[in-house]
Amino acid sequence: MLTISKFPILLLLASAAAAFGVSDRLATSDSVTPGGLHTFVVTNTSNAVLTGMTIRNDDYDATGKRTAWGIRFFDSLLNSDADKLAPGQSHTFDMNSRGKTDLRVDAAIFADGYAEGDPDAIQYLWDLRKWLAIGYQEVFEDFDTKVPDPNDWAAAIAALTQIKDSRSGPPTGHGAQWHSVSNAYDTVIGNIRDNPKVAPQKMVETLRKQMEPRIKAIQSQIRPSQVQP
Numbered sequence: 001m002l003t004i005s006k007f008p009i010l011l012l013l014a015s016a017a018a019a020f021g022v023s024d025r026l027a028t029s030d031s032v033t034p035g036g037l038h039t040f041v042v043t044n045t046s047n048a049v050l051t052g053m054t055i056r057n058d059d060y061d062a063t064g065k066r067t068a069w070g071i072r073f074f075d076s077l078l079n080s081d082a083d084k085l086a087p088g089q090s091h092t093f094d095m096n097s098r099g100k101t102d103l104r105v106d107a108a109i110f111a112d113g114y115a116e117g118d119p120d121a122i123q124y125l126w127d128l129r130k131w132l133a134i135g136y137q138e139v140f141e142d143f144d145t146k147v148p149d150p151n152d153w154a155a156a157i158a159a160l161t162q163i164k165d166s167r168s169g170p171p172t173g174h175g176a177q178w179h180s181v182s183n184a185y186d187t188v189i190g191n192i193r194d195n196p197k198v199a200p201q202k203m204v205e206t207l208r209k210q211m212e213p214r215i216k217a218i219q220s221q222i223r224p225s226q227v228q229p
Contacts, residue, residue, distance in 0.1 A: 019169050024116055026050070030103045038095040040103045044085035051076050051084050051221075052129075054121055056106035057097045060090045064100075071106065071121075072218040078180075113222035126223070127176035133218040135184030136211050143188070143204050153192065156200035160189050 025046035031039050038057075046209045052075030059068045072093065076084035084089060095103065107121035115122045139160065143150065147159045164185040167178070188207060192200045 011013035025109060025114070026053075026105055028103075028105060030101075036098045038097045038101050038103060040093045040095055041090055042093070042105060043090040044087055044111060045115075047087050048110040048114065049084055049086055051109055052125055053108040053195050054077065054106045054117075054125060055093055055095075055103055056121075057095060058102040059097050060100040060102075062100075068195075070096075073125075073128075075125065075129070076216060077221070078132060081214075095153070109191055111163065111222070128180050129218045129221065131177045131186060133215045134189075135181035136215055138181065139184050139188050140204065142207055143200075147200070150201035150204070151199045153196050153200055156192055157189055160185060164189070 026043065027043040027045050029039075029041045031119070032213075033039060034220060042053070042055070052073075055072040055074065057070050057072075058066055061067050072095075073079060074083045074091065074093075076082070088142070095101070097103070105117060107125050108126060109115045109116035109122065115126075142160065142163050143156070146163060147156050149155050165184065188204060191207060192203050195203055
């Protein structure tokens with residue numbers, strides 16, 4: 001079974017800049033479980049499919065001081081094809097936040113090219129998609145040209161890991177390029193590592209066929225033309 005490396009929840013420091021919320025095409029509600037954890041429900045109230053969004057939480061202490069904030073990715077082109085909302089559809093997020101917490105959609109992109117939210121967050125989500133497609137193309141090319149023996153399990157892992165590690169870390173700012181390209185390498189390396197009885201070349205070909213539609217979908221996506229801050 002193939003495993004796609006998902007974009008993680010980013011837990012960030014309280015010194016980060018504030019973000020904007022969205023409202024025109026989405027309805028949201030926040031509730032607290034008996035255990036004290038927040039749940040966040042997002043409903044697509046538009047006539048277009050929501051193809052991706054980021055959920056942001058700002059956590060505060062008893063004095064009202066923000067202590068931390070985080071971002072959760074829900075995107076059909078980054079993670080799973082199931083990470084999208086058809087018109088009228090809802091999704092419930094089980095958050096890790098307790099106490100006083102501000103939850104909101106930070107960026108939302110729809111299939112018709114409309115996007116709303118924090119302009120920087122929208123751009124980051126768009127850039128993550130773009131660089132993920134490039135990342136898969138690069139790792140497949142590296143496997144074809146730089147792995148000495150495509151049927152040697154250990155050699156394939158070592159070669160691709162060395163290539164990935166030779167890349168510099170994330171630059172100042174969002175680092176969308178680094179995060180997405182690293183994600184693509186992690187997916188390929190992880191599937192080879194977790195399936196030692198399958199020849200790496202066969203595993204990579206299977207991954208290539210599986211990711212080809214996603215790469216094409218990313219390349220053909222409509223760039224957001226209506227952005228509401």
